[in-house]
Amino acid sequence: MTKINVLLEKINGGENTLFHELYGTEAGTLKAQAERYADLMGEFEKTFGGDDVQLFSSPGRTEIGGNHTDHNHGRVLAGAVNLDNIAVAAKNDSNIIRIKSVGYPEFQVDLSSLEIDESQFFTSSSLVKGICARMKEVGYTIGGFDACIEGRVPKGSGLSSSASFEVLIGAIVNALFNDGKMSAVENAIIGQWAENNYFGKPCGLMDQTACSVGGLITIDFEDPAKPIVKEVDFDFVSTGFSLVITDVGGGHDDPASQAEYASLPTEMKSVAAELDAKVLREVTLEQIVDKIPEIRTKTGDRAILRAYHFQGDNQRVVEQVAALENNDFQSFLKMVVESGYSSYMYNQNIYDIVHKDEQVVSLGLALSEMVLKGHGAWRVHGGGFGGTIQAFVPQEKLEEYVKTLEHVYGEGKCHTLFIRSKGASKLDL
Numbered sequence: 001m002t003k004i005n006v007l008l009e010k011i012n013g014g015e016n017t018l019f020h021e022l023y024g025t026e027a028g029t030l031k032a033q034a035e036r037y038a039d040l041m042g043e044f045e046k047t048f049g050g051d052d053v054q055l056f057s058s059p060g061r062t063e064i065g066g067n068h069t070d071h072n073h074g075r076v077l078a079g080a081v082n083l084d085n086i087a088v089a090a091k092n093d094s095n096i097i098r099i100k101s102v103g104y105p106e107f108q109v110d111l112s113s114l115e116i117d118e119s120q121f122f123t124s125s126s127l128v129k130g131i132c133a134r135m136k137e138v139g140y141t142i143g144g145f146d147a148c149i150e151g152r153v154p155k156g157s158g159l160s161s162s163a164s165f166e167v168l169i170g171a172i173v174n175a176l177f178n179d180g181k182m183s184a185v186e187n188a189i190i191g192q193w194a195e196n197n198y199f200g201k202p203c204g205l206m207d208q209t210a211c212s213v214g215g216l217i218t219i220d221f222e223d224p225a226k227p228i229v230k231e232v233d234f235d236f237v238s239t240g241f242s243l244v245i246t247d248v249g250g251g252h253d254d255p256a257s258q259a260e261y262a263s264l265p266t267e268m269k270s271v272a273a274e275l276d277a278k279v280l281r282e283v284t285l286e287q288i289v290d291k292i293p294e295i296r297t298k299t300g301d302r303a304i305l306r307a308y309h310f311q312g313d314n315q316r317v318v319e320q321v322a323a324l325e326n327n328d329f330q331s332f333l334k335m336v337v338e339s340g341y342s343s344y345m346y347n348q349n350i351y352d353i354v355h356k357d358e359q360v361v362s363l364g365l366a367l368s369e370m371v372l373k374g375h376g377a378w379r380v381h382g383g384g385f386g387g388t389i390q391a392f393v394p395q396e397k398l399e400e401y402v403k404t405l406e407h408v409y410g411e412g413k414c415h416t417l418f419i420r421s422k423g424a425s426k427l428d429l
Contacts, residue, residue, distance in 0.1 A: 001052040001090060002429075004041045010429040011037055018429060021422055022057060023082055037086065040102070040150050044088040047100050048146040054175060056087040058168035058424035060159030061210035062245060062390065062417065063382055065218075065317045065335070067343045070204030071265040072272070072310055073221045073281035075317040077232070078210035079419040081243075085151040085164045089172045094144035097128055101149040111142055121200035124165065127191075130198025131169050134190045141177040159245060159388070159415075162199075163207035166191030167424040170212070175426040184423050185229060188212040202262060214423030218321050222281055234324040236419055241329075241376065241392045246405045247413045250360035250386025251352075260352050261385060267303035268310055274299060285311040302348060309346035313339055333377040333392055340365065340379025349384030360409075364389040367408065371401045 010016055014023075014030025023033045037055065045051055065077030092098065097109040107125045114133040120126040132142045149168070153161040170187040174180055182190075188208035195203050205227060209219050213229055216236075220228040236243065251257070268280050274295040275283045288307050296304055316335050323331040344350045344365070351359040361380055368378035368391050375397055381390035393401045402414045 001054060004045065004051045004053060007041065007053070007055060007429060008038055016429055018427060022084070022420055024418060036150065037088075040086060040088050040148050043100070043102065043150075044090075044146070044148040047106070047148060048090070048092070048098065050090050050092075050146065053088050053090045054172075055427040055429070056089060056168060056171055056175070056425065057084045057422070057427055058086075058164045058171060059084045059211055059214065059420055059422070060153035060161065060164050061207055062159060062243065062419075063206065063210075064216075064390075065320045065339060066206070066313050067309075067339060067380065068264050068268075068306075068347055068349060068383075069310055069314050069317070070206040070219070070221050071202070072268050072279040073224055074310060074314040075218065075220050076206045076210075077216075077218045077317050077320055078206055079216040080210055080214040080421075080423055081159060081245075081417045082420045083152045083159060083415065083417065085149060085153055085161070085168050087147050087149045087168055087172060089145055089147035089176065091176050092144045092146045096144045097132070098144075098146045099124070099128065099149060100147070101151065111144060116198055118200070121198075123199075126198045126200075127162070127166055127194050128169055130194025131166060131190055132173065133198070134193050135170070135173055135182070138190070140173070140182060142173055143177050145172065145176055147172060160207035160211060160382070162195065163191060163203075164211045164424070166194060167208055167212040171424040171426060180426070184212040184214075184425075185209060185227060187424065189225070189227075202265060204265075210423075212423045214425075215421045216419045218317060230321075232321055232324055234327070239329050240395050242395065242398050243417045243419070244391045244393050244398070244401065244405075245381060245388050245415045245417060246364060246391070246409060247388055247415070248360040248364040248386065248409050250355075250358055254354075256354040257352050257385065260354060261349075261383060264306065264347070264349060267299065267306050270299045271295065271303050271307040280307055280310045281314070305346040305348065309342045312342050312346075316342075336377035336379055336390075336392060340377075343380045343384065347384075350380055352385045358386075360386055361389060363408065364405065367404055368401070371397060371404050376401075 011034045014034035059080035060083045095111045100106040109128045153164045155161045174182040191208040192205045216232045272280045350361045376392045378391040381388040
């Protein structure tokens with residue numbers, strides 16, 4: 001623990017070298033980030049009264065390759081980005097966790113009762129409870145703490161605000177009660193387990209892993225209990241391209257829309273089941289094609305198309321990583337576009353058929369192609385059915401691209417990002 005006044009001195013207007021790693025080198029940005037942390041420490045003192053704290057940061061993530069492959073034990077290419085959730089936290093010597101997020105009411109989690117409560121599905125408190133329940137179950141120490149959290153990973157942005165929050169909580173418990181012994185990958189696995197079992201969402205493991213580990217990484221989920229994480233040695237800054245994530249809106253929380261999202265892993269696994277497998281990673285494209293006449297009446301054609309997408313995008317990740325490692329950025333961009341077309345035509349996660357008149361992602365992709373064809377790359381980002389699109393934009397097209405997209409979706413909807421090396425962690429200033 002460190003006194004707040006000492007931390008304020010170390011932050012020093014954003015000039016701390018750690019801030020450069022997290023947020024870049026632009027002076028105005030660094031100053032704003034320093035003020036952000038200072039304000040949150042002030043909020044902590046006002047809310048909980050203590051002045052002996054630790055600081056934490058957890059990034060959002062961008063999926064770069066492998067769209068809807070992780071839940072069928074496939075491969076992904078992902079990176080941690082410079083939009084993050086931060087926390088000021090301290091032990092409170094009780095059995096109660098108290099969390100105050102800026103803009104939201106305080107909530108509490110009683111660690112004496114860690115059973116699953118389905119009435120609390122889709123709440124932040126259920127995630128915190130699930131993370132602590134799982135950490136205790138696998139042998140880690142848990143305990144009460146106070147935390148103030150401020151988030152800059154927009155909800156519904158496709159940058160995984162929920163996964164960033166989950167591994168932030170894991171990082172806090174790991175640092176406060178376990179001397180940092182839990183690995184970044186295990187933090188991710190516990191976060192996913194909590195989201196599946198306590199939050200009620202059947203997510204894969206990519207989001208949590210990218211947020212927890214940091215950097216530009218490729219992840220192989222063939223054995224999801226022991227995902228193979230490999231750092232990809234490539235400097236995006238040197239390409240002269242910007243990574244732009246655009247919030248195109250859309251997406252619905254009604255049961256019909258949620259069922260549409262859940263159909264993706266379900267339909268993929270239904271094709272695998274017809275080939276006596278649990279997930280598509282266990283079968284080949286040739287096996288699928290050979291069985292199409294027999295299984296299409298059982299699974300439906302859309303399930304087979306989604307299986308076709310999985311096989312293509314799963315292999316494409318290998319080829320994307322190879323292209324980056326060989327410094328062949330143009331081949332990489334070509335494969336980004338191919339992945340986007342595959343998601344549109346075969347995976348069919350671009351718009352929600354329940355709300356088919358609202359095609360915000362489709363329109364964003366059309367506008368992106370209009371500006372970037374022959375110059376950059378564009379694709380759906382994340383789960384789809386609304387949310388965000390991703391583009392790799394050369395500097396000479398950046399102003400035109402942002403102006404075109406924000407003309408339709410609104411000012412401030414385009415986020416120009418970079419890949420940061422640090423995942424969810426305590427900040428040692």
